[in-house]
Amino acid sequence: MATLSTRRWPGYVAVWRWHFYAGLLCIPFVLWLALTGAAYLFRPQVEALIDRPYAHVAGAGPHASAAAQVDAALRAVPGAVLHRYQMPDTPEQAVQVIVGVHGRETRVYVHPQTLAVLKTVGEQNRLMRVVFRLHGELLAGNVGSYVVELAASWTIVMVLSGLFLWWPRSGALAGVVYPRLHAGGRRFWRDLHGVSGFWVSAMTLLLLVSGLPWAKSWGTYLKTARTMVEGSRVRQDWTIGAGAGGTRAMEDAHAEHGGMTMDHPRQSYGPLDRMVATVKPLDLAPPVLIAPPAGKGQPWTAKSDSADRPLRTDLELDATGRIVSRKDFAQRRLVDRIVGYGVALHEGALYGWLNQLVNLLTALGLMLLAISSVVLWWRRRPDGVLGAPHGRPRPALAVGLVAVIVLLGVLLPLFGVSLVAVLLFERLVLTRLPGARRWLGLAG
Incomplete structure (x- = not known):
């Protein structure tokens, strides 16, 4: 029975094996997520550059009404209805109107004075939207979201096990806090790996955890748990999985965002000008989106869609333009506020260019790692x-390791399921194949 003795924590080699196999799975995805995530950090700058030709199109003189601008956008996309009217940040900007036909959205740029259509582009075809989908779902819908979540879950294991291996066992700082650049050979690369991993580990864990609410499995897991606890339908202002496209996703988003994306019934958009007149003086954080009622007797909705989510505000207005309700970020439930801060941090929007810089350095550190x-x-x-x-x-048997694994399996269900599958496959298949066992380094 001595071989079945217990200990509090596993030995160095045991953790090294966990780290090695987690890295084997994660490294390609770490490189991919770091690269696409770094690109998406600069969405404001990239989109401003893309929209530069439409930033100063209007001159002196009267502007057409918002309703007329919407009508011009609808004529450019036959059969479409209004989804969202984006209030221009300056009087010189082209007006951006998002219209939809059976769940497919098109962004139409309209000259605010002449009503000429300057540009049309599918929402899902916008450059930074493509980058977002590459980052979060590999352009593979919910299947890609599951894959990314699985890789992110194992990356958390990789980071935690890496910190255990890095933990200094002597008083020296060389190779722990800074690399020995003149060491050469394997020691140089080991220092580079361990030190860079230490410096980016905390921010990496924050980015990984803050990205989970978007993932199909974990996001659904969280929403289901919240519904059970709160006892009512949960309304969130972030999408889950491939939530940006498809009719079902539009319906879900409609239920959660006050009618911002679902096809609305055909109606007169004359009241839009009253909504604009009410919302404009409020000076909400841009971009500000106004959407028509989702059905008869329902209110108009307006919201700040700022990437810095703590600045967001949601409004409901009646047909006269009077504000019926207002909900600021501080009035949301604690879970929504925590996720909102996390999403803003993840996208590099929480504290301006400094957030972008820290996230970029983390992405570069992960690539180096x-x-x-x-x-x-x-x-x-x-x-x-x-x-x-x-x-x-x-x-x-390392009791502490088992406890940590069970905790991670509860908090990261996809990790738990995949771990059980891997252990069963190893026990039932790989250990019975001498060649595979020897190549993988499994115990006999």
Whole structure:
């Protein structure tokens, strides 16, 4: 029974094996998410550059009414209805009107004076929207969202196990807080890997956790738990999985965002000018979106759609333009506020350019971490095998590790399910194949 003895925490080699196999799964995704995430950080600058030709189109003189601008946009997309009217930030800007036909949205740029249509583009075809979908779902819808969430969950394991391996076991700072750049060889790459991992670990965990509410599995998990606790339908201002496209997603978003995206019944948009007159003096954080009623007897809605989510405000207005209700960020439930701060942090919008810089440095650090790990593996890998650290045939049961794994399995359900599947596959299949067992470095 000595071989089945217990200990509080696993040994260095045992954690190294977890770190190695988690990295094996995660490294390609870490590189991909870091690259696409770094690109998406600069969405405000990129979209401003794309929209520059339409930023100063109006001159002196009267502007057409908002209703007339919407009618011009609708004529450009036959069969469409108004989804959202985006209030221009300056009088010189082209007006952007988002219209939809059976769930497919088109953004129409309209000259505010002449009503000429200057540009039309599908919402899902906008450059930064494509980058967003590449980052969050690999352009593969909900399947891609599951894959990204699985990789993110295992990356959390990789970071936590990496911190355990990094934890200094002596008083030296070299190789712990700063790399020994003149060491050369494997020590140089090991220092580069460990030190860069230490410096980006906290922000990496924040980014990974703050991205989970968007993921299909974890986002649904959270929403279901909230519905059970709160006892009523949960209304969130973020989408789950491939929530930006498709009729069902439009219906869900409609229920949660006060009619901002679902097809509305055909109606007169004359009251829009009264909504604009009411909302404009409020000086809400841009972009400000106004949407018509989703059905008979329902209110008009207006909201700040600022990327800095703590600045957001939601309004409901009656047909006369009178504000019926107002809900600021501070009035939302605690969970919504926590997620809102996390999403803003994730997108680099919470504290301006400094947030962008910190996120960019984290992304670059993750790329360095991934590349250095590949170099380390390649330099130490024996010929003919994968090069995983060798495990003991019957290791002591580490109670602390089991507790951590169970906790992570509860908090990250997709990780828990995948871990059980991997362990079963290893026990029932791989250990019975001597060649595969030897190549993977599994215990006999």
